[in-house]
Amino acid sequence: MSALHLTLASASPRRRDLLARLGLTADAISPADIDETPRSAERPRDYALRMGAEKAAAISAPGFVLAGDTVVAAGRRILPKTEKESEARACLELLSGRRHTVLSSVVLKAPDGSVKAKLSENIVRFKSLSPEEISTYLAGNEWRGKAGGYAIQGAAEGLIQWIRGSHSSVMGLPLYETRALLKSAGFPIG
Template identity: 45%
Template sequence: MAHLILASSSPRRRELLQQLGLEFDIFSPDIDESVRSGESVAEYVERLAQAKAAAVQQQFPNAIVIAADTSLGVDNHILGKPESKQHAFAMWNMISGRKHDVFSGVCVRTKNQICSIVVRTQVEFQTLSSNDMESYWATSEPIGKAGAYAIQGIAARYIPCIEGSYSNVVGLPLHETVQLLQTVKALN
């Protein structure tokens, strides 16, 4: 396989991709992650994954680039990473005691091909008390996480069930990523 690059500095994505036994380098592009007016969560994450892949492809034209972006969707709102404690609490109040969707856009790109997909997983969150929120914030785990939680960490205690891909909620849907890699390899 050609030189593989993960277009992300996320330690979770790195760990997930390592589970597949692949050798890869990491190069994290700097792109504008602003939400466009009227953009759905699915459109947003796919656009960002494609933009990240394109930015890295320009730097490494002979590589196979894997890029991803993950966000939550609830009540037509896109929930990204918390900007503050208050922002995290506002997000938790939106998902507390109900289900929400986690979307990941994944793009695998070569100089000749672009393959992308959006994966959706539904996550149920228990009702959170103020004490739950204060305690969880104090762990620092929510910082830098879409929706202000990490399913693979302490937040698992608040999640009674999911419907769909667990690795998607962590940040990189592995099955679908492998399918995209196989498509690119088959077409090269």
């Protein structure tokens, strides 16, 4: 097996698609099954980095293992990956008319077992959302399983006034940081 074998430790189709934008196709997709419960008082940045590192560590595969994690935070508060509509509504009500932070970690485990990580920090500002706008958004079901109850790659972008950072990072895999990490580890990338 070549040392250049690349495993993407993620169930996220978005991460696979984003990786493809760098001209890369993972040789294997191995989602990591880890406990994603934040520790008490864990800071959002620490949590995003810990989750990325734990996902990479959970996969033993030849070659390189790439993992990532995306966290939506309002101040120090880590918002859930919303499973219920009521949770998503609460997130959108909280995010309405305010700026919040989206943190995306990317973690690379090299064939020699060494691990490097980068964290990308984004600020996102939603317009003030009316109850009708929130209900219409929720009816589209794009909030399901998404951190913070929205997905920038869908209808939510029509409600976002601006972002500071990168679209790929908010969506799940920061392409600038991912390319830099792979390149510095000697992975052939254009």
